[in-house]
Amino acid sequence: MKTFLCDSIKNSVRLNNNRQIIFIWMGEKLKIQKQNKKIILFTIILFAIISVLISTGKVNAKENTGRDSQHTDDEKISRMVQRSTEDDDDEDEDEGDENVDLSGRKSFDVKLDVTADRGKAVYVVDVKVTCEYDFNGYIRLKTKREASDTMTYDYYITLPASTEKSLSINVPFSDGDYFDTNNLTVQIVNKKDVVLFSQKHNDIFREALYKYMYIGALSNSYKKLSYLEATGSKINRMYNMSESEGKLVEITPDNLISEISKLDMLFIDDFDTSTLSPEQISAIEDYVYKGGSLVIGTGKNLDSALKGFGKSFIKASCSGLSSRQYQFAGKAIQAADIRFDTGFKSFGSEFQGAGDEKRRGYIYISNYSFSDPVITGSAYAQSYIVDFYNMLDRTEAYRIYDDGVMSIDMIEGFFRNIEGLSSFESGGLKIIIVLYVLIIGPVLYLLLKKSNKREFFWVAIPAVTAVFMVGIMIYGRRFMLEDKKAASVTIASANGSGQRETFLSAYSTRDGKIEFKTRSDLNAIDTVGYDYYGRYNSNRAVYRAVTNGDDVTLIHEGKEKFDKGYFHLKLDNEQAGNIHVTYNTSYELLNEAKIENNTKYDFKYFLILRKNKFIIVNGCKKGGVSDVAKDKVYTGNYVRSQSVPSFFGSDTLEKNLDVISCLYLGANAVYDGQSNFVIGVTENYERITKGDISENSYGVIYDTVDNAKDK
Known part of the structure; x- marks a missing residue:
């Protein structure tokens, strides 16, 4: 019995000692773990500091190496360009053209020619570039207009040494071109976006638009109409802001469709328009709708020039020769009796008649024939025709000012409903949150208490939370936004006339800058302009179009997420019906x-x-x-x-x-x-x-x- 008790006591002591050893070991282990955590945390912080110092040193070393090697020229050039482009914002210092080879070497030779294509409403900018050495980079056209944002066009070129590269770039018309200062800067840019060459032109678009006034004449008596050219006279344009020389162009049924888009004004006199095809009539109507001026002579030829047009286009009719006495430069002349719709108004020209606005265009119908011998034989014909052009030009200036262009304010107003931003509906989320609070609180507590399993409360809460998180994620997928989002509205005539116009909105949900590819068959790329009163908006955005072969990339340099860029695009109209x-x-x-x-x-x-x-x-x-x-x-x-x-x-x-x-x-x-x-x-x-x-x-x-x- 004693032996048994002694053994039991020994075993108890041994067991207690073992427990003490175990507790001591666990305590030491916890101390070691705490020390290890401190050591690990200290090591991570130290490693991060060393990494930052090393990386900063590498960057600085790389920058220093770059400055001491082949990048020296580009860095200097970039600083020179920055100083030169800062002057672009000061119009008082920007008089005349700049043509400075910023590389310090006479490496680039750039020639520029700008013409206006009135049919497509674009300026065709022809650029010719030569370089002394092999060059791979971009030709950049940078437009600055008071009525729109800055638009930059980059075209990638490969230029072998001492060869010439020709490129045609379309820059759309802007309503600011008619009234405001508009500048075009041509630059040569390398792949690192360093500008090597810069050449600036002031008011180049207005000069291209108004250097000549192209006057077309569709008439069987074309040779009698030479006075329409107003040779030697200057024709005032846009309230005397520009002057043009007249250029007379003979229009025939054969070249009507191909040439009409180049004209500022079309005369139809002594010609039966009922002989024209529906396509030719449609071309004339479309020309007027898009801003052209149509002048029709009647007189001794009565309504021959009116016959081909529908009543919805020309709201006037001829009932024969007038019984009233008409005079041109003091001599009697035959005049047609024209009944004008209430929309027609006379502006007091020696060429008696009345005019009517048609969208952006204008129609003037004279009671006289412009080929009448009384007119063609008058010494005052040219003087009177110049006065007529000047009065007609005032109506054009008014239409451009007051035609209600598609301004950025208007486009933004409509695209709020179009651009696809889902409105967040919080009703469903509120229901999910209420259910979660009820279940996680009283419901879960009562269920576990009733089943006498309250010890599982710490397991049930994470499980219920996980279920509700999945539910919220599923619900939220309805409102998930893509990284890049665009919306487009294309407006086109059903019969294929004119061009298709597309207004496009684009934004990024992750960055202020939005960059995306677009189709390569666009005729023109531009921003959406401000209305006339908003053209001095200082918060303008920067837009870019980068072309590399068949790849065209559009870029909007926004400042914050969801900053929207608005583009105005034009392409061929392929509708048929x-x-x-x-x-x-x-x-x-x-x-x-x-x-x-x-x-x-x-x-x-x-x-x-x-x-x-x-x-x-x-x-x-x-x-x-x-x-x-x-x-x-x-x-x-x-x-x-x-x-x-x-x-x-x-x-x-x-x-x-x-x-x-x-x-x-x-x-x-x-x-x-x-x-x-x-x-x-x-x-x-x-x-x-x-x-x-x-x-x-x-x-x-x-x-x-x-x-x-x-x-």
């Missing part, structure tokens, strides 16, 4: 009207625009017909504005504000206060962007509606 509206005598109320979709697109909605009235109609698929009486959605008064009107009582339109905004944007683009239009909007139109950027693309296709009843 029409949107035809049939109606009866009650067209004023649009009763019983039918809209036939003879295009290749499915339209979601149509908008019929007649002066200050509009009606929105449900669309139809290609080849289909919409019945206005059955498919009418909304009617109202049209006002050209910077945002979509409130559609009171129409929940359908409020839910489709993206496509309705596109319709209204299209209406603003074609509206002229006189003509009638039908406009269709389609979703998923041709993409403008390429690559890793998401795009919402819309097409706005329009056609004219005749005033005359169709059935």
